[in-house]
Amino acid sequence: MRRRNVLPGxxxxxxxxxxxxxxxxxxxxxxxxxxxxxxxxxxxWRIVSSSRSxxxxxxxxxxxxxxxxxxxxxxxxxxxxxxxxRFPGRRIVDAVVDLPFALPTAVAGIALTALFANxxxxxxVLEGFGIKVAYTPIGIMIxxxxxxxxxxxxxxxxxxxxxxxxxxEAAQSLGGSxxxxxxxxxxxxxxxxxxxxxxxxxxxxxxxxxxIIFIAGNxxxxxxxxxxxxxxxxxxxxxxxxxxxxxxxxLAAFFMLAVTNWLQARALRYTVxx
Amino acid sequence: xKIHLENVVKTFESFQAVKGVSxxxxxxxxxxxxxxxxxxxxxxxRMVAGLEYADGGAIYFGDQDATDIPVRDRGVGFxxxxxxxxxxxxxxxxxxxxxxxxxxxxxxxxxxxRVTDLLRLVRLExxxxxxxxxxxxxxxxxVALARALAVDPKVLLLDEPFGALDANVRRDLRRWLREIHSxxxxxxxxxxxxxxxxxxxxxxxxxxxxxxxxxQGTPEEVCRDPKSAFVMKFLGDANVIAxxxxxxxxxxxxxxxxxxxxxxxxxxxYARPSDIDWSEQGPGIAAEITRVLDxxxxxxxxxxxxxxxxxxxxxxxxxxxxxxETGFVTLRRAKVFGV
Numbered sequence: 001m002r003r004r005n006v007l008p009g010x011x012x013x014x015x016x017x018x019x020x021x022x023x024x025x026x027x028x029x030x031x032x033x034x035x036x037x038x039x040x041x042x043x044x045w046r047i048v049s050s051s052r053s054x055x056x057x058x059x060x061x062x063x064x065x066x067x068x069x070x071x072x073x074x075x076x077x078x079x080x081x082x083x084x085x086r087f088p089g090r091r092i093v094d095a096v097v098d099l100p101f102a103l104p105t106a107v108a109g110i111a112l113t114a115l116f117a118n119x120x121x122x123x124x125v126l127e128g129f130g131i132k133v134a135y136t137p138i139g140i141m142i143x144x145x146x147x148x149x150x151x152x153x154x155x156x157x158x159x160x161x162x163x164x165x166x167x168x169e170a171a172q173s174l175g176g177s178x179x180x181x182x183x184x185x186x187x188x189x190x191x192x193x194x195x196x197x198x199x200x201x202x203x204x205x206x207x208x209x210x211x212i213i214f215i216a217g218n219x220x221x222x223x224x225x226x227x228x229x230x231x232x233x234x235x236x237x238x239x240x241x242x243x244x245x246x247x248x249x250x251l252a253a254f255f256m257l258a259v260t261n262w263l264q265a266r267a268l269r270y271t272v273x274x
Numbered sequence: 275x276k277i278h279l280e281n282v283v284k285t286f287e288s289f290q291a292v293k294g295v296s297x298x299x300x301x302x303x304x305x306x307x308x309x310x311x312x313x314x315x316x317x318x319x320r321m322v323a324g325l326e327y328a329d330g331g332a333i334y335f336g337d338q339d340a341t342d343i344p345v346r347d348r349g350v351g352f353x354x355x356x357x358x359x360x361x362x363x364x365x366x367x368x369x370x371x372x373x374x375x376x377x378x379x380x381x382x383x384x385x386x387x388r389v390t391d392l393l394r395l396v397r398l399e400x401x402x403x404x405x406x407x408x409x410x411x412x413x414x415x416x417v418a419l420a421r422a423l424a425v426d427p428k429v430l431l432l433d434e435p436f437g438a439l440d441a442n443v444r445r446d447l448r449r450w451l452r453e454i455h456s457x458x459x460x461x462x463x464x465x466x467x468x469x470x471x472x473x474x475x476x477x478x479x480x481x482x483x484x485x486x487x488x489x490q491g492t493p494e495e496v497c498r499d500p501k502s503a504f505v506m507k508f509l510g511d512a513n514v515i516a517x518x519x520x521x522x523x524x525x526x527x528x529x530x531x532x533x534x535x536x537x538x539x540x541x542x543x544y545a546r547p548s549d550i551d552w553s554e555q556g557p558g559i560a561a562e563i564t565r566v567l568d569x570x571x572x573x574x575x576x577x578x579x580x581x582x583x584x585x586x587x588x589x590x591x592x593x594x595x596x597x598x599e600t601g602f603v604t605l606r607r608a609k610v611f612g613v
Contacts, residue, residue: 166358169325170418172345173352174372174425184375188362270362270405 032250035243047244056226057248063137063225064205067144071201074145075152076194082153083160097154100147105210108146113214116142135217140225143211148201155197159190192267199260203253275335275428275461276301277322282331284317291317293485294331304455304462306472309482310508315465316433318482322463323431324348335428351422355434357414359406365417366402369393372425392420395454412443419451423458432464436471448475469509473497481505503611506544513550513585515543515559517610524610527580528557533610545608547574550587552595558602561585565597577603 036044047053082094100108116123116133123134133139163186171181209227216223226249233242277299284292292314299305307315320326322333324345332341340348359368366389373385380388393399396416398409406414415435422430435451436444452475455462466472472479473493480490489496489505500506517526517533519541524533526543533541552575560580567574568591575595577585585603589595 164356164358166354166356167360169345170352170354170358170421171360171371171375173323173325173348173350174375174421175346175377176371176375177346180375184371185360271407272405 032243032246035240036247039240039244044244047241048248052220053229053245055221056224056229059137059223060206060226063140063144064202066141067148067205068198068202070145071149071152072198075149075197076156079153079156079160083157097150101150105147109143109211109214112143112146116215134215135223137223139215140212140223143215144205144208147208147211148204151200151204152197156190156193159193163189192264195260195264199256203256206249206252277429277461278334280332282321282328282333284321284326284329291485295487297480299461299463301461302459304477306476306479307465307482308469308472308479310467313482314485315482319431319433319463319465323350323352349428351425351427351430353418353422353432353435355437357418359414359417361406364402365404368417369421369424371421388424392424396420411439412447430460430462434465500609503544506609511547511586512544515583516581517541517543527559529559529605531605531608531610536610536612541610541612543608543610545605547587549606549608551604551606552587552589552601554601556602558604561603562600563595563597566595
């Protein structure tokens with residue numbers, strides 16, 4: 001018997017979606033893999049494991065980790081404040097969170113550089129303490145923080161909003177202290193959303209380009225990020241090398257998504273019926 | 275633990291939810307706060323729990339002024355309408371939560387054995403490993419009760435505990451809660467808008483309207499002697515018939531009932547459906563049957579009097595009545611309230 005679906009439009013919408021997923025997502029990724037594969041294993045390995053590439057992975061991944069860790073705490077507290085308290089200017093703060101999404105990343109990069117350069121407002125103050133931000137990995141980290149913050153706020157916020165106040169009241173009536181309740185009740189319930197935010201934020205940091213190149217200084221072996229190295233290879237018309245390095249980022253992103261999906265499924269075990 | 279509320283007041287923004295309520299709950303008593311929505315019953319319960327602070331008045335637990343003691347130190351067990359179970363913890367972990375976070379340290383074996391005891395008490399043996407999403411609504415509410423009891427509360431507070439459950443489960447749980455109460459003897463206060471639930475379950479019923487107590491007493495007292503038209507109507511189906519009071523009797527058509535203490539003048543007769551008899555001949559109040567409803571426990575007749583008042587009453591299931599028939603109603607008993 002033919003199974004009938006009351007919701008209309010399945011063949012059309014599915015067809016259109018699959019077509020575009022193929023065209024926009026799968027095809028370019030396949031081309032990338034194909035280009036990288038045309039190198040042959042030895043050449044491929046030489047390019048992706050060259051000391052300059054390795055240095056770029058290191059600075060990119062370490063900066064991304066630092067930026068994501070910072071965003072995890074700052075993003076969570078920002079979402080917490082916006083969701084749980086009513087104060088004047090709350091809606092403005094809420095709107096400003098989205099600014100990094102809306103702003104061209106190059107604009108962010110230029111603004112950050114102007115602030116953190118030796119002569120800038122922050123840079124001149126920090127220099128007094130002997131801290132250099134612009135043209136160092138710290139600058140990279142700050143640029144990454146800026147562009148990826150909304151991911152954590154916006155994934156955690158709806159979950160915080162939906163959190164039943166009765167859960168906290170119940171925990172209080174059972175004698176839990178504020179810290180215990182946060183640790184044992186709220187945090188576990190936020191964990192899946194936090195994980196999702198962290199993985200999006202980290203992936204964005206890995207791929208960030210525009211905001212970073214202005215502030216990073218781009219010295220090979222120390223402040224050159226992987227995305228920039230790919231760009232340099234492209235400018236040199238070395239498409240195969242660019243594709244090879246890009247494939248490393250791609251694999252890293254896939255791996256990250258797989259791990260977070262697995263962690264999320266684990267954290268959500270309790271929602272499974274049966 | 276005896277609870278005493280003294281002239282308690284609570285205002286939200288501009289809305290005064292509780293307007294000076296004084297109430298005594300004896301140790302070991304099971305008391306229902308009954309009222310329509312917006313009557314302030316839940317606010318009172320939450321103030322007793324410490325989930326809201328009173329704007330005025332005082333709440334005593336025994337001789338101790340508990341008005342400003344925060345909920346976590348007040349030693350109450352609270353059961354929420356929608357259970358408020360921690361969804362990421364198993365049933366056993368939910369029940370153990372209060373013991374684990376308590377300032378009184380217990381070892382793991384003691385907690386485990388207490389959880390087992392409580393699971394037995396709420397008849398959920400073997401379900402300790404399930405998550406809340408994997409059990410039924412009635413089971414969830416029993417877990418919530420076990421969780422509240424685990425911390426040995428001085429007072430048990432339940433906010434519409436069975437409101438989210440279907441009728442059959444509700445009836446079972448009601449009986450079961452009554453059993454648990456007689457077994458543990460813990461002072462219990464619960465909120466409901468369901469008069470049947472309040473009357474079935476409670477030792478004493480406190481009826482609220484617009485943030486004030488309108489009447490309180492045993493189920494027998496409030497049912498047999500409602501002091502106002504509001505209580506009469508709120509406790510169950512009531513027929514209203516216009517009447518005139520002269521010298522302590524109320525007259526409606528050819529009928530009259532006693533109305534001691536009601537001022538002369540216009541008044542209303544209130545009669546339960548079971549207090550009305552139907553006959554083809556007078557004397558009585560003439561009425562025409564508009565509809566006959568057959569129910570599992572009898573036959574309900576809807577009728578309209580000559581004056582246009584809608585009546586509902588019951589006849590024996592064997593009795594043949596049809597819409598369009600006319601006849602007369604007489605009253606076996608009725609309450610009279612002035613208007």
